[in-house]
Amino acid sequence: MGKVLRVNLTEEKISIEPLPSEDILRKWLGGRGIGTYYIIKEVPPNIDPLSPENKLVIAAGPVTGIAGIPTAGRWSIVTKSPITNTIYEGNAGGKFGAELKFSGFDFIIIEGKANRPVYLWIYNGKAEIRDAKHLWGKTVYQTVDLIREELSSIVGKDDAKNIKVISIGPAGEKLVKIAAVMEDKGKGAVGRGGIASVFGSKNLKAIAVRGNLKPQIANPEKLREVILKSSQFVRNSPITSTILPKYGTAGFLAKALGEKGMIPVKNYQTNVFPDFNKLSGETIVKEYLDQEKTRESICWGCPIACKKYTRVDKPLFTTEGDGPEYMGIWGFGYNLNNDNLPSVLRAYHLCNELGLDIVGTGHVIGTFIELVEKGKIPKEKLEGLKVSWGDPELIIELIYRIANRIGIGDDLSEGTKEFAKKYNSEEYAMINKRGMPLFGFDPRGAQGYGLWYATSNTGDYDQLGLFKEVTEPTYLGNNNINRFETKGKGELIKKEQDLAAVIDSMIVCRFSRYALNEEIYAEQLSSITGWDINSQELLKIGERIWNAERVYNILVFGDNSEYDNLPKRFLEEPFKEGPSAGYVVKISEMLPEYYKVRGWINGRPTREKLEELDLKWLADILEEKQLLP
Numbered sequence: 001m002g003k004v005l006r007v008n009l010t011e012e013k014i015s016i017e018p019l020p021s022e023d024i025l026r027k028w029l030g031g032r033g034i035g036t037y038y039i040i041k042e043v044p045p046n047i048d049p050l051s052p053e054n055k056l057v058i059a060a061g062p063v064t065g066i067a068g069i070p071t072a073g074r075w076s077i078v079t080k081s082p083i084t085n086t087i088y089e090g091n092a093g094g095k096f097g098a099e100l101k102f103s104g105f106d107f108i109i110i111e112g113k114a115n116r117p118v119y120l121w122i123y124n125g126k127a128e129i130r131d132a133k134h135l136w137g138k139t140v141y142q143t144v145d146l147i148r149e150e151l152s153s154i155v156g157k158d159d160a161k162n163i164k165v166i167s168i169g170p171a172g173e174k175l176v177k178i179a180a181v182m183e184d185k186g187k188g189a190v191g192r193g194g195i196a197s198v199f200g201s202k203n204l205k206a207i208a209v210r211g212n213l214k215p216q217i218a219n220p221e222k223l224r225e226v227i228l229k230s231s232q233f234v235r236n237s238p239i240t241s242t243i244l245p246k247y248g249t250a251g252f253l254a255k256a257l258g259e260k261g262m263i264p265v266k267n268y269q270t271n272v273f274p275d276f277n278k279l280s281g282e283t284i285v286k287e288y289l290d291q292e293k294t295r296e297s298i299c300w301g302c303p304i305a306c307k308k309y310t311r312v313d314k315p316l317f318t319t320e321g322d323g324p325e326y327m328g329i330w331g332f333g334y335n336l337n338n339d340n341l342p343s344v345l346r347a348y349h350l351c352n353e354l355g356l357d358i359v360g361t362g363h364v365i366g367t368f369i370e371l372v373e374k375g376k377i378p379k380e381k382l383e384g385l386k387v388s389w390g391d392p393e394l395i396i397e398l399i400y401r402i403a404n405r406i407g408i409g410d411d412l413s414e415g416t417k418e419f420a421k422k423y424n425s426e427e428y429a430m431i432n433k434r435g436m437p438l439f440g441f442d443p444r445g446a447q448g449y450g451l452w453y454a455t456s457n458t459g460d461y462d463q464l465g466l467f468k469e470v471t472e473p474t475y476l477g478n479n480n481i482n483r484f485e486t487k488g489k490g491e492l493i494k495k496e497q498d499l500a501a502v503i504d505s506m507i508v509c510r511f512s513r514y515a516l517n518e519e520i521y522a523e524q525l526s527s528i529t530g531w532d533i534n535s536q537e538l539l540k541i542g543e544r545i546w547n548a549e550r551v552y553n554i555l556v557f558g559d560n561s562e563y564d565n566l567p568k569r570f571l572e573e574p575f576k577e578g579p580s581a582g583y584v585v586k587i588s589e590m591l592p593e594y595y596k597v598r599g600w601i602n603g604r605p606t607r608e609k610l611e612e613l614d615l616k617w618l619a620d621i622l623e624e625k626q627l628l629p
Contacts, residue, residue, distance in 0.1 A: 035078025073300025169355025251281015331362020
């Protein structure tokens with residue numbers, strides 16, 4: 001049975017707590033769900049995200065580390081985000097999640113602020129806070145190597161390579177709002193939401209884990225049956241058996257989005273790019289894939305194996321490392337009108353090394369170039385920089401400046417929202433109303449996806465928002481949903497949002513959704529935990545998590561309905577070319593249906609809905625603050 005590790009950095013005190021009651025675990029699971037529960041219970045909504053009062057919940061889930069369950073190696077961080085000022089959850093693959101479970105802990109709660117740089121070392125049920133002064137200022141890659149070398153005296157030199165490390169780079173130390181928490185040297189990342197700056201604000205450089213304790217399984221025989229069934233589903237889906245393993249996300253998403261005219265270019269001004277094939281998954285695999293290193297990059301227990309490792313030996317942009325994912329190709333390629341693939345790979349790997357979010361970094365650079373183009377940035381702020389679309393050397397230079405807060409990089413390091421606000425150019429910030437930059441999927445090509453992004457509690461997207469409208473028609477031949485239709489999208493997106501919350505709490509990869517469904521997920525949970533969970537209860541768990549996040553939003557922002565929206569560019573400015581030409585997102589047509597199926601009034605859950613979800617305590621809080629509808 002796992003435990004909860006609570007770390008008070010201010011007092012340098014570590015305590016080990018039992019897991020929450022079975023009732024709480026069944027209602028919230030792990031990952032995103034249990035993290036949401038702890039944050040709502042322990043972090044007041046009015047605190048500064050970079051203050052010692054904020055907390056970090058690092059969580060595995062009931063499925064994490066269970067051999068044979070597809071994609072069961074993920075881990076999650078939940079905190080109050082300095083980007084959105086509300087609750088945020090991000091999760092990653094790699095191997096850290098399973099190792100955390102093997103070390104004897106399901107959840108870590110980090111609170112307070114250390115008076116010096118520190119890192120946390122967890123090993124087979126024990127933990128200690130260790131000095132990290134010698135690690136402060138080091139890159140992510142250097143940090144991983146130094147920690148393993150240091151801890152080899154404890155675990156032995158042969159086993160040191162098996163220590164799993166998550167860390168921040170110089171960007172997180174400098175409280176860059178678009179800094180990322182990296183696993184290993186880029187095998188995974190929790191990049192969105194500015195979580196690495198929360199690490200930095202606490203003087204927490206890294207967490208290292210090692211263990212060989214095995215998680216308990218309630219019904220091993222039933223689990224074997226479920227594993228066989230799950231594996232067969234994965235093999236039967238062309239997405240999880242062929243497309244993702246062969247080309248990774250750079251090929252899988254780019255093809256589906258490109259065919260539908262949904263890859264945004266030049267900060268979402270257009271969907272026209274010089275040559276999409278120059279950055280395709282096929283080109284990456286053909287010219288730059290390191291097959292041997294790619295095998296080492298595969299996430300723990302994952303049969304899909306979408307991860308890639310690339311190497312560039314050409315002058316100027318010589319580089320190697322894990323990746324790229326589609327979002328890196330979009331952020332430093334399509335978005336910036338840059339078709340120089342070696343430079344895109346170098347930018348991606350450099351962000352991994354310095355600890356920067358590839359999405360936030362590419363996004364704010366795109367905003368910057370558009371503002372320069374429109375004369376919004378004073379020339380003296382450029383300090384001689386020649387700024388234009390498609391300049392590979394400019395992109396690399398700006399990444400260094402952002403990570404180290406140098407010159408204009410200091411402004412850019414605050415993220416798209418604050419950067420645009422500083423230059424009185426909010427209309428050019430392609431963010432949702434909670435302040436989170438949009439991803440490289442343009443919502444003008446899929447009404448449901450636009451609704452998902454507008455109503456996201458954390459401000460983040462989920463690629464599952466594309467599943468029924470974009471990726472399923474492309475790869476599975478299911479064309480029964482019109483991506484431009486608004487009717488029915490409220491109900492569709494509500495279900496997918498609830499399921500996504502469950503997936504993030506079990507915690508498995510969202511790509512497993514392309515092969516599995518809620519019935520299979522329920523069987524997996526039941527066999528591992530011993531609970532008799534069906535698909536209806538599973539979706540109810542997701543609905544509970546989604547509503548709890550929404551309550552925290554309301555406690556932060558007040559009346560929430562104005563936040564369920566997108567920038568004017570998506571509502572009023574259609575693309576002029578391609579398969580999505582002429583369309584805009586019609587949020588106002590979809591919100592009434594969405595609110596109705598959610599049981600909300602103008603974006604706020606009713607007492608009846610909250611009590612139905614066993615959230616009476618949250619309804620009472622809203623009523624006390626006169627925030628119930």
